[in-house]
Amino acid sequence: MISNEHVTKVYKMGEVDLTVIKDLNLEIKHGEFVAIVGPSGSGKSTVLNLLGCLDKPSDGKVIIDGVDVTKLDTTALANFRGENIGFIFQSFNLIPVLSVYENIEYPLIMIQNLPKEERNRRIMQLLKDVDMLDQKDKFPDQLSGGQRQRVAIARALVTKPKIVFADEPTANLDTETSNQIITLMRNIQREFNTTFIFATHDEKIVTAVDRIITIVDGVITDDRRITS
Ligand code: ADP
Numbered sequence: 001m002i003s004n005e006h007v008t009k010v011y012k013m014g015e016v017d018l019t020v021i022k023d024l025n026l027e028i029k030h031g032e033f034v035a036i037v038g039p040s041g042s043g044k045s046t047v048l049n050l051l052g053c054l055d056k057p058s059d060g061k062v063i064i065d066g067v068d069v070t071k072l073d074t075t076a077l078a079n080f081r082g083e084n085i086g087f088i089f090q091s092f093n094l095i096p097v098l099s100v101y102e103n104i105e106y107p108l109i110m111i112q113n114l115p116k117e118e119r120n121r122r123i124m125q126l127l128k129d130v131d132m133l134d135q136k137d138k139f140p141d142q143l144s145g146g147q148r149q150r151v152a153i154a155r156a157l158v159t160k161p162k163i164v165f166a167d168e169p170t171a172n173l174d175t176e177t178s179n180q181i182i183t184l185m186r187n188i189q190r191e192f193n194t195t196f197i198f199a200t201h202d203e204k205i206v207t208a209v210d211r212i213i214t215i216v217d218g219v220i221t222d223d224r225r226i227t228s
Pocket residue numbers: 011012013018020038039040041042043044045046047199
């Protein structure tokens with residue numbers, strides 16, 4: 001479980017303190033497929049980065065499976081993130097000089113000390129899952145947006161994270177590709193009980209999730225579960 005207790009985030013802008021997240025309290029259980037929605041600038045990405053251990057709160061706690069991640073030092077935090085968390089970004093963030101295969105392999109080399117055969121087994125399985133096996137030797141600039149996002153999803157999943165954070169993952173994709181990507185993530189969530197937390201304004205994601213958390217000006221204004 002991921003929980004957030006009295007989390008506040010203040011950015012210092014010269015002389016001025018800009019409070020973008022105010023006393024946020026949130027609980028997300030494993031296996032949830034949840035969207036954080038709200039107007040642009042409301043704090044969605046900031047919340048994702050705080051929960052995903054990419055950023056530290058100014059005040060309050062972020063607890064993931066009983067670990068207060070705000071208390072970890074930089075190395076411990078990087079290890080924790082590597083073992084537990086995957087990130088998918090709007091702009092894919094693939095490494096241009098690495099092939100599709102190498103992009104997916106990258107987090108395994110950086111973080112988890114796996115033998116080469118085990119790495120290869122996982123990468124080949126994921127390439128199959130995201131339907132990119134025949135593109136494995138291509139480079140990011142030879143791929144379409146949808147293909148790049150498939151690679152980014154495979155890269156986020158290769159470490160077998162319990163939680164995947166996806167910040168506007170469909171914002172640069174057309175409708176059909178977006179729907180395919182959403183279905184792919186849904187299937188992974190069902191099969192592996194992976195938690196998916198989206199920040200999005202995309203209606204296609206909003207109608208696909210089980211829970212919608214609305215945030216306005218850094219405050220949760222609505223939190224509803226969808227019963228299908
Ligand atoms: P959203 O993802 O909902 O569009 P963000 O979390 O990106 O919102 O931003 C929330 C607010 O915090 C915005 O007003 C934004 O300008 C501000 N903000 C985000 N990152 C920084 C930063 N690094 N320094 C200063 N202000 C920031």
